[in-house]
Amino acid sequence: MTPRPPSTGSKKPKSTKSQKNPKKNPEPDPKKDPQQSPEKNPKKDPGKKAAKKLEQQTEEAVPLPSPALDAADRERLLAGTHHDPHSVLGAHPLPGGVAFRVLRPYARTVTVVSGELRTELHDDGDGFFSGALALRGVPEYRLVIAYAGETQETEDAYRLLPALGELDLHLIGEGRHEELWKALGAEPMTHQGVTGTRFTVWAPNARGVRVTGGFNFWDGTAYPMRSLGGTGVWELFVPGVGESELYKFEITRPDGSKTLRADPMARRTEVPPNTSSIVHSSRHEWQDEEWLARRAETPAHEAPMSIYEIHLASWRPGLTYRQLAEQLPAYVRDLGFTHVELMPVAEHPFGGSWGYQVTGFYAPTARLGTPDDFKFLVDALHRAGVGVLMDWVPAHFPRDEWALAEFDGRTLYEHEDPLRAAHPDWGTLEFDYGRREVRNFLVANALYWCEEFHIDGLRVDAVASMLYLDYSREPGQWTPNEHGGRENLDAVAFLQEMNAVVYRRVPGVVTIAEESTAWDGVTRATHHTGPGGFGGLGFGLKWNMGWMHDSLGYVQHDPVHRRHHHHEMTFSMVYAYSENYVLPISHDEVVHGKRSLVSKMPGDWWQQRATERAYLAFMWAHPGKQLLFMGQEFAQGAEWSEAHGPDWWLLDPAYGAEADHRGVRDLVRDLNTVYQDTPALWQKDTEPSGFEWLVGDAAEDNVFAFVRYDAEGTPLISLSNFSPVVRHDYRVGVPDTVPAWHETLNTDASRYGGGDIHNPSPLKPDPQPWHGRATSIHVTLPPLATVWLRPA
Known part of the structure; x- marks a missing residue:
């Protein structure tokens, strides 16, 4: 023809x-x-x-x-089962x-x-x-x-030829493509002189895969993808398709049935409850070069770190990422926090999960805007001098039929053993950390948030549920590892790889483990083997769940009973240097009937606020970084609800909040200010030489006194009185190198809502030995208060 x-x-x-x-x-x-x-x-x-x-x-x-x-090719194409x-x-x-x-x-x-x-x-x-x-x-x-x-x-x-290179396929096949998001998913590009979008997806069990979306009226018949060798990757470059197009993958399962799936690598999604993926290409121009250049100067465990934990969707409900960028950086900076920690921002179908049941691991939730809008918020925080940590959830994923569960008709991201796949607590599925492609998906995801969104740290959720095969399982519901133990060796290897890769590629980033057991070596380097025979997991910091549980247990007791629980406040120092710790008062402690922080305290309203103030100052002085959930910085009385967020009206002067809620917020601001200006409070958090008890056994008095030292030996003394009575002329042994002391902070100050009982300045030591020291001072301890003393 x-x-x-x-x-x-x-x-x-x-x-x-x-x-x-x-x-x-x-x-x-x-x-x-x-x-x-x-x-x-x-x-x-x-x-x-x-x-x-x-x-x-x-x-x-x-x-x-x-x-x-x-006829055979026609039938396979129409059935969606053609590999080539x-x-x-x-x-x-x-x-x-x-x-x-x-x-x-x-x-x-x-x-x-x-x-x-x-x-x-x-x-x-x-x-x-x-x-x-x-x-x-x-x-x-x-x-x-x-x-x-x-x-x-x-x-x-x-x-057109395949738009995915041989090197990409080789790295995917080996499970070590560290920039996986650049190889899989939807990538707008020009290929062989043609403008369009390359679609790629990993679905090794599929009999066929087709791209479907708004550009083909959701009929993928004309857009079958090709299988690229033995990698399980399917590819199709679609000319003319560009940004903002909606799409999904139509997968023919091994049994011939079909399933319509969102892209596991989608970088943008529809606003839930809609579930389509969206073609995206970033246009954001970063302006945080100065921040990135200096964030790696000091390791996180040797630097000041005071964290404000936030649920973005409810901090001020209704605000978008860009609107948050106008308000949040100024608020956090004014209060003196060094970092914010964002509860998970990756896309999730159910808002009530707070982001902990993720379906779009590579997409910021569309509820608040586009991925570039989220970058704008991170950029604004950095330019305000505030670091950004993010909760990351590699422990499990939900069973939604349009997401990861049995993605290509068989177990793929989840473990093939049903006992290993089903999470017993949350009705979700656990990742198969032993499969190299799944491990690659998660390791690259950690890098993606750090590199593409300039996130400064990942707080890894539910690490304990990953580490133990018998986590929340009864006998007979789990299978021991190859050595007969209960450790999940695949999860251990995954966490070690993730931490090693993140620290190698992204200088200045910190990883933080929420690990609720006594697993040895969570923050030990991966190449150092511990007593249990495992190398360290390689995290930079770990949440100190023991301190949180014990200290909250202590302050919730009536003062008359606290002498019987004195050890709950001192026990943390027995293991304080076994890991690099963060002291968390997180969202988990102020929901589901646990009451807000101030409402946990016994007594009348004055005593509750006084006890919270004393507790916060004790916490800020204790070895370890500190984290406080939103709303607790101004003594919100109600539990947090994701539906309406903090009760900001409590700070309205018309409510008379100056002495109540504003006073607590002013204390938090001053705690952060003194904290950052005092290296003794953070420089040697992980070294025993940075801490010394002055009074650790005064159970009858409900008193705790200790000294913190910086690298030069300059001290700060913290004195806490958790009884409701004033203790006049309370003698405390002090370091004999300081000629005089003065109050640098007193939680009983009237501007915080206290009774304004102070110590005269300066406080000069007497040569009378006390508490095993050559010199001592007489101090007045206000009721339910903490006092900090520095050299005059």
């Missing part, structure tokens, strides 16, 4: 008939037919050069084999010419256009169109597709 003007009458062009019976209806010779020779009609030929080049490629009229697909659609669709050499095959359901006609060539293909039925041209080689061409009432001109996706 040689070039011929487009058909204007019959649906089947004459060129198709000549192909069937070339002797009866011989092809015209373009050299003898002026209507077929663009060189004889230059005025009618806008593509003269292209036509001449095509003519040079044209063979003499010869019988050509039928270009139509055989590019081998049969598109343009392919055949004896004597080139075959063109197109699959476009609902199309009226399909025309091949290349330069002056414009040939309508034969309608083979069921959406298939084909034609054969007597060409010496495959030309560059486009398709003109006519539907009822609409005509589209587009590149043919099936004439």
Whole structure:
């Protein structure tokens, strides 16, 4: 079949008939037919050069084999089970010419256009169109597709080579593609001179995969993907598809049934409850170079770190990422916190999960804006001098049928053993950390947030549930590891790899473990083996859940009973240097009937606020970094609710909040200010030489006194009185190197809502030995208060 003007009458062009019976209806010779020779009609030929080049490629009229697909390929394409659609669709050499095959359901006609060539293909039925041209080689061409009432001109996706390189496939196959988000998912790009989007997805058990979305009216029949070797990766470059297009993958399971899935690597999603993925390309221009340049100067465990934990959607309900950027950085900076910790921002279908049941591991939740909007918020915090930590949830994922669960028809991201796959507490599924591709998915995800969103640290949720095979399981519900133990060796290896890769690639980033047991070596380097025979997990910091539990237990007792629980406040120093710790008063402690921090305290309203103030100052002085959940900084009385967030109205002067809630907030501001200005409170958090008890056994008095030292030996004394009575002339032994002391902070100050009982300044030591020291001082301890003393 040689070039011929487009058909204007019959649906089947004459060129198709000549192909069937070339002797009866011989092809015209373009050299003898002026209507077929663009060189004889230059005025009618806008593509003269292209036509001449095509003519040079044209063979003499010869019988050509039928270009139509055989029944087997047609059936596989229509069923969505073809592994290599590019081998049969598109343009392919055949004896004597080139075959063109197109699959476009609902199309009226399909025309091949290349330069002056414009040939309508034969309608083979069921959406298939084909034609054969007597060409010496495959030309560059486009398709003109006519539907009822609409005509589209587009590149043919099936004439293009794979848009994913061999190195990418090799790294994916080995499970060590550290920039996996650049290889899988939807990537707008220009490929072989064509603008569009490359779609790639890992689905090794699928019989076939098709791309479906708004650009094809959610019918993926015309967009089958090709399988790239043994990696389990499917790929299709779709011309003309760009940013903001909605899409999903239609997967044919091993049993032949179909499932429509969101992209596991989607970088943007619809606003829940809608579940489609969205093609995205970032346009944000970062302005936090100064912050990034200096954040690696000091290791996190040797630097000040005071963390404000936030649930973004409810901090001030209704605000978008960009609106939060106008308010949150100023608020956090004013209160003196060094970091914010964001409860999970990765996309999740149920808001009541607070983000801990993730379906879109690579997409910030669309509830508050786009990924670039979230980058804008991080950028604003950095420019305000505030670091950004983020909760990260690699322990489990929900069972939603459009997400990761049995993604390609079989267990894939979850463990194949049902006992290992089902999380007993949350009704979710646990990742299969032993599968290299799954481990790669998670390790790359950690890097993705740090590199693409400039996150300064990841707080890893529910680490204990990952480490133990018998976590929340009864005997018979779990299988021991290869050594007969209960440790999940795959999870250990995954956490070690994740930490090692993150610290290697992203200087200045810190990883923090929420690990509620006494697992040895959570913050030990991965190459250092501990007593249990395991290398360290490699985290930078660990939440001190023991301190949180014991100290809250102590202050919730009535003061008259606290002498029986004195050890709950001192026991933390027995293990304080076994790990690098964060002291957390998190969202978990102020919900579900546990009451807010101030409401945990016994007594009347004055005593409750006084006890919270004393507790916060004790916490800020204790070795370890500190974390406080939003609303607790101003003594909110009600539990936190994700529906309405903190009770900001409590700070309204019209409510008379100056002495109540504003006073506690002012204390938190002063705690952070003194904390950052006093290296003794943070510089040697992980060294025993940075702490010393002065009074640790005064159970009858409900008094705790200790001294903190910085690297130069400069001390700060913290004195806490958790009884409701004033203790006058209370003698405390002190370091004899300091000639005089003065109060640098007193939680009983009237501006905080206290009784304003102070110590005169300076406090000069007496040569009277006390508490094993050569000198001592007489101090007045206000009721339910903490006092900090520094050298005068």
